[in-house]
Amino acid sequence: MKTLAVTLAVLVGAVVTPALAQPPAPAAPAATRPNALVEFPARGGAKLTVTTPAWRDGADIPYENTQYRTNTFPGLIWTAGPSGTKSYAVIMQDTDGVMRGAPILHWVLYNVPANVTKLDPGMAATGNPAGSAYGPNYRGNAQAYMGPRTPAGPKHHYHLQVFALDTTATADPAITYDALTAAMKDHVLASGEVVGLGSVDPDAPPPPARGGGAPGAGRGPG
Numbered sequence: 001m002k003t004l005a006v007t008l009a010v011l012v013g014a015v016v017t018p019a020l021a022q023p024p025a026p027a028a029p030a031a032t033r034p035n036a037l038v039e040f041p042a043r044g045g046a047k048l049t050v051t052t053p054a055w056r057d058g059a060d061i062p063y064e065n066t067q068y069r070t071n072t073f074p075g076l077i078w079t080a081g082p083s084g085t086k087s088y089a090v091i092m093q094d095t096d097g098v099m100r101g102a103p104i105l106h107w108v109l110y111n112v113p114a115n116v117t118k119l120d121p122g123m124a125a126t127g128n129p130a131g132s133a134y135g136p137n138y139r140g141n142a143q144a145y146m147g148p149r150t151p152a153g154p155k156h157h158y159h160l161q162v163f164a165l166d167t168t169a170t171a172d173p174a175i176t177y178d179a180l181t182a183a184m185k186d187h188v189l190a191s192g193e194v195v196g197l198g199s200v201d202p203d204a205p206p207p208p209a210r211g212g213g214a215p216g217a218g219r220g221p222g
Helices: 002-021 177-184
Strands: 076-078 087-099 102-113 156-165 188-198
Touching: 076 156, 102 177
Parallel strands: none
Antiparallel strands: 087 102, 087 156, 156 188
């Protein structure tokens, strides 16, 4: 009987010990913030129709509109906002890339006058509408248009989002994304977007190295 009891104890230990030795389950990753159109919805869901002459909604973004080639601004057209619109804000985000828990921010233009509903293709960095100002992107504050530089792998979705606002923001070269969207919150009368798909340019040379690093070291996140 004593031998049987010892044998049972050994078997039970063999079953229980591994379970006790298992490491705790890893914590779930922090939730990623959605793109601005989702995070800051328009009152009553009012919509703007947004298009670009460079591609159809949901189609591939031409490489000329990306950092792989000339980084040419594609142009943007939207329907007029409802009565009470005082300005527009434009926000471009890559929802398949994540930086600091949010979609990668490529371009912000705010305080676009209410009578402007078109930005011409090829708009120069200094050609933004009078009264408007550039906001931040992932490279820093007050940045002009910066198109995709999609890494190898699946295509990324780039959202060019337009917001009709019943307010204007205080112009500030150092304004952050959070400060701008805080000023927009509860002031969005209507919104809309056009989405383009970005992919790696197979013919592009690697970007120049930074700080003496290996080729490709200067590449942006998306």
